[in-house]
Amino acid sequence: GEKGLIVSFGEMLIDFVPTESGVSLAEAPGFLKAPGGAPANVAIAITRLGGRAAFVGKLGDDEFGHMLAGILRENGVDDKGVNFDKGARTALAFVTLRSDGEREFMFYRNPSADMLLRPDELDLELIRSAKVFHYGSISLITEPCRSAHLKAMEVAKEAGALLSYDPNLREPLWSSPEEARTQIMSIWDKAEIIKVSDVELEFLTQNKTIDDDSAMSLWHPNLKLLLVTLGEDGCRYYTKKFHGAVETFNVNAVDTTGAGDSFIGAFLSKIVDDRSILEDEKKLRKVLRFANACGAITTTKKGAIPALPSDSEALSFL
Numbered sequence: 431g432e433k434g435l436i437v438s439f440g441e442m443l444i445d446f447v448p449t450e451s452g453v454s455l456a457e458a459p460g461f462l463k464a465p466g467g468a469p470a471n472v473a474i475a476i477t478r479l480g481g482r483a484a485f486v487g488k489l490g491d492d493e494f495g496h497m498l499a500g501i502l503r504e505n506g507v508d509d510k511g512v513n514f515d516k517g518a519r520t521a522l523a524f525v526t527l528r529s530d531g532e533r534e535f536m537f538y539r540n541p542s543a544d545m546l547l548r549p550d551e552l553d554l555e556l557i558r559s560a561k562v563f564h565y566g567s568i569s570l571i572t573e574p575c576r577s578a579h580l581k582a583m584e585v586a587k588e589a590g591a592l593l594s595y596d597p598n599l600r601e602p603l604w605s606s607p608e609e610a611r612t613q614i615m616s617i618w619d620k621a622e623i624i625k626v627s628d629v630e631l632e633f634l635t636q637n638k639t640i641d642d643d644s645a646m647s648l649w650h651p652n653l654k655l656l657l658v659t660l661g662e663d664g665c666r667y668y669t670k671k672f673h674g675a676v677e678t679f680n681v682n683a684v685d686t687t688g689a690g691d692s693f694i695g696a697f698l699s700k701i702v703d704d705r706s707i708l709e710d711e712k713k714l715r716k717v718l719r720f721a722n723a724c725g726a727i728t729t730t731k732k733g734a735i736p737a738l739p740s741d742s743e744a745l746s747f748l
C-alpha cells in the first residue's frame with residue numbers, strides 16, 4: 431500500500447558557505463549557496479529514500495524563498511504546507527569554516543519569515559494526515575511561530591501521529607543556555623521519539639559523562655525511544671524494555687553537515703510504516719544500522735542535501 435506521510439515542521443534557510451576554510455565569507459575567494467535547515471533536510475532525506483514527506487514552515491516571498499520551495503518540489507517533498515511571508519525575508523546563515531573544521535554561523539533573522547508563521551496559517555488537513563510529525567526547537571524561540579509549533583504538535587498528536595523531536599541545538603540563537611534548556615524542556619515530555627547528539631545530551635543534563643544513567647535521567651512517560659547519536663561511534667538507543675548501542679561504518683568523512691538529519695530521516699522512513707520496530711529490539715537494531723549507514727554516507731560528501739543518499743545508494747553501501 432501507499433507509504434505513510436511524515437510531516438517535518440520548522441525552518442528552511444540558505445547557508446552561504448565559503449569555498450575555502452580558515453577564512454570568513456568576506457575574505458573567501460568565493461562562496462556556495464547551500465540550502466539547509468534541519469527539518470527541511472529531514473524531509474528530503476525521507477523522499478530520497480523513497481518515503482513520503484511534507485515540509486511545513488514559512489519562507490520569504492523573495493528569490494531565496496522560491497528557490498527553497500523549488501528544491502523541496504524537485505526532491506519530491508510536498509510543499510503545500512509552505513507559506514510565504516509578504517514582508518519578511520527568507521532566513522540566511524553566513525558560515526565561517528574554521529581551520530579546526532568547526533563551523534561558525536551568523537544569521538539573518540531579524541525577524542526572518544520562518545519566525546513569523548502563525549497558527550491560523552497552518553494547513554491542518556495536511557498535518558492531520560501525518561503518521562509521523564517531526565520537529566526541532568528553533569521554531570519555539572519567538573512568537574508567533576512558537577504558538578504555530580505548539581498547535582501543529584497538538585493537532586498531529588490528536589490525529590494519531592507519532593511525535594518525533596530533534597532539538598538541533600547547534601544554532602546559537604538563544605539569548606542564554608538557560609533559555610535554551612527551558613524551551614527544549616517545555617516540549618520534551620510530549621515527544622514519543624527523541625534524537626539527541628552526545629553534545630546535546632551533555633548540555634541538557636549538565637553532566638559531562640555521557641552514559642546510560644545520564645540518558646535515562648531525561649526519560650519521560652510519553653517517550654517510547656530515545657536515540658543518542660555519537661558521530662563516528664554510531665548511536666545508542668533506549669526504550670522502557672531494552673537499550674544498547676549500534677556501531678556505524680568506517681568512512682572517509684569530509685563534511686558531517688546533515689549527518690544527524692540523514693540519520694533521523696532514515697529512521698523515520700522505516701518507523702512510519704511499522705511501529706512494531708519500537709517494541710522489537712532485533713528490528714530496531716536493523717533499522718538503526720540502516721540509519722547509521724545513511725548518516726555515514728552523508729559525511730562522505732560536501733553539503734547536507736547533496737549528500738543525502740538514495741535508497742539504492744544506501745542498500746549498495748550496506
Ligand code: ADP
Nearest residue numbers: 627659660661662664678683689690722725726
Ligand atoms: P549530528 O549531525 O546530529 O551531530 P552525528 O554527528 O552524531 O549527528 O551523526 C549522526 C550519525 O551519522 C551518527 O550516529 C553516525 O551513524 C553517522 N556518522 C556521523 N559521523 C560519522 C563518521 N565520521 N563516520 C561514520 N558515521 C558517522
